[in-house]
Amino acid sequence: MGYRVAVVGATGNVGREMLNILDERQFPVTEVTALASKRSAGKQVSFGDKTLTVKELDGFDFTGYDFALFSAGGSISAKYGPIAASQGCIVIDNSSHYRMDPDVPLIVPEVNPEAAAGYTKKNIIANPNCSTAQMVVALKPLHDVAKIKRVVVSTYQSVSGAGNDAMDELFNQTKGMFVHDEPSPEKFTKQIAFNVIPHIDMFMDDRYTKEEWKMVVETKKIIDPAIKLTATCVRVPTFVGHAESINIEFENELSADQARDILREAPGIMVIDNPDENGYVTPVECVGDYATFISRIRDDATVDNGLNLWCVSDNLRKGAALNTVQIAELVGREYLKKAA
Incomplete structure (x- = not known):
């Protein structure tokens, strides 16, 4: 006996990946x-070898559904998430709307699966920000051994x-550069083709962006509130795959060799780390993969007990759709057990 699942935002990048991953796994x-907006109702999306006709979210009855996987933005989650939850459906939400709600668990299954038990308070579970998700998969096994004091991360x-729309903007600007079209930013604040933009989400009063703030507070909620973290989040002209340069300072001694061994045994991680031209992973190489790839693990001689590492993952998968499906698998296995 299986589950009834609704995918909200099924025509978007992440919604389509959710459908792919539900089938793949x-x-x-x-x-x-x-499910999607009225504008998208009637469109067709793929689910394995099947074709699904998109239904309108507004007015949809979630009664009898086990899971609703939301990826349609914070305002949609705020409006329809509680409706689905009140009708007995477990909501797993990709937006930032519920992440810092103390009554909503924020889950990365490889990191804090035990926190999923808290879903019963509101029948809602939050999925972390894409940049946070891949980072905490790498941080947690190291924290368990040597206790992290401070993290400095720069994202790509x-x-x-x-x-x-953002993917279209990169494509059109890149193509236009070769025929001397003047770039006209719409989705981004500045030209994204052949450029990098140190600005993701809105600026806050302390001059950090909201994306950077998310990485700080979400890491504290998922792993340990004592961890100090500072982030610089940068948009780069690649289509899929996030990369992060992470500097970690520990309370206890941990060598690069020890960290390499720990990460090789950690769930969800693939270590590709050799000092040669093929000894690291780039974003284009991680697309379509489930793993979070770790490379360039090395000691930081400027501090006591410091390490640097390079972290790459498919942001549409581990950063969003895959983590969502893994949460559903975790809840189904540990709490619903309907398909056991």
Whole structure:
């Protein structure tokens, strides 16, 4: 006996990936329903070898559904998430709307699966920000051994994190540069083709962006509130795949060799780390993969107990759709056990 699953935002980048991953991982379903706005209702999306016709979210009855996987933006989650939850459906939300709600668990299954038990308070579970998700997968096994004091992270985030329109903007600007078209930024604040933009989400009063703030507070909620973290988040002209340069300072001694061994055994991680031209992973190489790839693990001689590492992952997968499906698998396995 399987689950009934609704995918909200099924026509977007992440929604389509959710459908792909539900099929790839053979998530036990008896029914999958694709939902989106009135404008997208009637469109068709793929689910394995099946084609689903998108239904309108407004007015949809979630009664009898086990999971609603939301990826349609914070305002949609705020409006329709509680409706689905009140009708007995477990909501797993990709937006930032519920992440810092103390009654909503923020989950990365490889990192804090035990926190999922808290879903019963509101019938809602939050998925972390894409840049946070891949980073905490790398940080947690190291924290368990040597206790992290401080993290300094710089991100190199692909345009897919900003949606379909952002991907189109990169494509059109790149193509236009070769015929001398003047770039006209719309989705981004500045030209993204052949450029990098140190600005993701809105600026806050302390001059950090909201994306940087998310990485700080989400890491504290998921791993340990005592961890000090500072971030600089940068949009780069790649289509899919986020990369991060992470500097970590520990309370206890941990060598690069020890860290390499720990990470090789950690769930969700693939270590590719050799000092040669093929000994590291780049964003284009991680696309379509489930793993978070770790490379360039090395001692930081400028501080006691410091390490540097390079972290790469498919942001549409581990940063969003894959983590969502993994949460559903975790809840189904540990709490619902309907398909056991």
